[in-house]
Amino acid sequence: MPTAWRDYIENSLLVTGWLKEAGIYGLTDGSCWAGTECLKTLQPLHVLRLSEAFIDSAEELLIGDKRFSCVQQERDVLLGKSTNGSGSCVICKGSKLLIISLCDNAQLGNAYSLVSRLVRYLRDRGY
Template sequence: MSWQTYIDSNLLGTGKVTEAAICGLDGNLWAYSKGFQVMFTEATAIIKGIQSDSSVLAASGIKVNGTKYMFLQAIKDEFAYGKKGNDGVCCIKTGQCLIIGTYENGIQPGECSVAVGKVADYLRNSGY
């Protein structure tokens, strides 16, 4: 399965994720939904915030595709969540990559985090 298939089928295809990206822990994009390009600096800031110091995200917010989300929560080496009005972002780290999913248009935060979490669990179990 290609990385793009995870984006198109397993994330956007659920109807619970509006836009998504998968990038390596070096910050390089592996796949993303159309028009949703996470910048290298955005990805590395999120990765650093999840891996070692979430206070950076708490101070500056979570920036994705040029949009700044208010930092809500992070658990070291696992995830970070952010919100902007009724929209939000869910970022989950695996052993080798970061999965980013956004939600809007009435999608509940928990629905997005479950969809992104399922892909993260699958990738972890597959060695990623």
């Protein structure tokens, strides 16, 4: 496992300004490998529930105390819009990891492209 997961958060995801928060988690145990203040405190059980949403076709996504309606689901990507209208989420699944990110509604398309590109890169390297 790379020791620089934090670098992926800072230098690949947050540097663009498109994301407000991001976290990288173990897919099988929900452990946080790296994350911003808001997302690094997610409980493993909550992360595991999000990973199950890829199988169960979830209508609602819960990230910490924030609720999102699932507006698009693909094989390895979930997109959500806040139920209170402020903010969106992008959740992407790799082979061994899950990236959870939060963004403004206006940045959802950019966030989707950015996070899914990083997940493809990491999946190609076994993650």
